[in-house]
Amino acid sequence: MVKSIFGPKEGTPHNNACPGDIAKTVLMPGDPLRAKFVADNYLENVKENSSVRNMLVFTGTYKGRPVSVMGSGMGCPSMGIYSYELFCHYGVENIIRIGTCGGLTADVEVGDVLFAQASSTDSNYAYQYGLSGTYAACADYGLLEKAVSLARSMNVRHWVGNVFSSDIFSLYNAEGEEGWKKWARMGCAGTDMESYALYCNAAYLKKKALTMLTCSDSNVTRKEMTPEERQTSLVNMFKIALEFAE
Ligand SMILES: O=P(O)(O)O[C@H]1O[C@H](CO)[C@@H](O)[C@H]1O
Numbered sequence: 001m002v003k004s005i006f007g008p009k010e011g012t013p014h015n016n017a018c019p020g021d022i023a024k025t026v027l028m029p030g031d032p033l034r035a036k037f038v039a040d041n042y043l044e045n046v047k048e049n050s051s052v053r054n055m056l057v058f059t060g061t062y063k064g065r066p067v068s069v070m071g072s073g074m075g076c077p078s079m080g081i082y083s084y085e086l087f088c089h090y091g092v093e094n095i096i097r098i099g100t101c102g103g104l105t106a107d108v109e110v111g112d113v114l115f116a117q118a119s120s121t122d123s124n125y126a127y128q129y130g131l132s133g134t135y136a137a138c139a140d141y142g143l144l145e146k147a148v149s150l151a152r153s154m155n156v157r158h159w160v161g162n163v164f165s166s167d168i169f170s171l172y173n174a175e176g177e178e179g180w181k182k183w184a185r186m187g188c189a190g191t192d193m194e195s196y197a198l199y200c201n202a203a204y205l206k207k208k209a210l211t212m213l214t215c216s217d218s219n220v221t222r223k224e225m226t227p228e229e230r231q232t233s234l235v236n237m238f239k240i241a242l243e244f245a246e
Pocket residue numbers: 029030031073074075098099100101169191192193194
């Protein structure tokens with residue numbers, strides 16, 4: 001087991017919650033204001049536990065069961081820091097990423113939910129492990145199975161498969177469409193920027209993680225949600241994720 005380098009009663013440089021303030025299951029959107037939206041609209045008995053760098057952390061209850069919600073920021077380095085601290089220092093067991101993604105295939109529509117069974121990447125996040133090959137990062141199967149079953153029972157349009165976790169926002173990639181289309185050709189249905197680091201940290205620290213993503217824009221059709229919709233139109237995904245409170 002990897003031990004935290006911080007004391008049992010203190011926070012970290014990035015999170016001033018005390019160990020014990022954070023639930024075993026944490027929902028993580030990239031956007032801290034999305035974390036606040038979930039806390040304000042779905043949780044009871046909510047406490048704000050940290051606002052270091054405005055990366056808000058809330059703990060409350062959903063249907064009487066404890067759950068926390070915290071922003072991850074954008075990209076693997078940011079998700080890498082916050083999820084590492086949650087798993088290693090705060091004793092968190094499950095992280096459910098509640099993100100947005102760009103759709104990479106024509107059949108993935110804006111508003112659809114993707115469950116990232118696996119995450120492919122152009123990031124070198126896994127370089128730290130000294131592996132002599134390419135690490136295939138994947139979701140915890142139990143979490144994935146439960147999410148799929150909830151989506152089916154709630155009649156939510158969803159997809160399960162590989163996503164492309166990129167260090168570069170896909171529309172800004174210097175290769176343009178040639179960049180993301182090659183990943184789509186390999187079966188990646190959507191693109192985000194954090195799932196790979198989350199899955200690596202969970203694997204290394206022997207914890208559980210699942211990334212669920214609502215398609216906020218299609219790289220194929222160029223349809224997109226407004227910034228307001230990004231915060232408020234992700235209700236199906238929130239309701240599925242909240243069922244993981246325990
Ligand atoms: O909506 P979030 O969770 O931030 O996720 C996606 O949106 C951001 C890019 O706009 C990246 O963080 C990407 O992964």
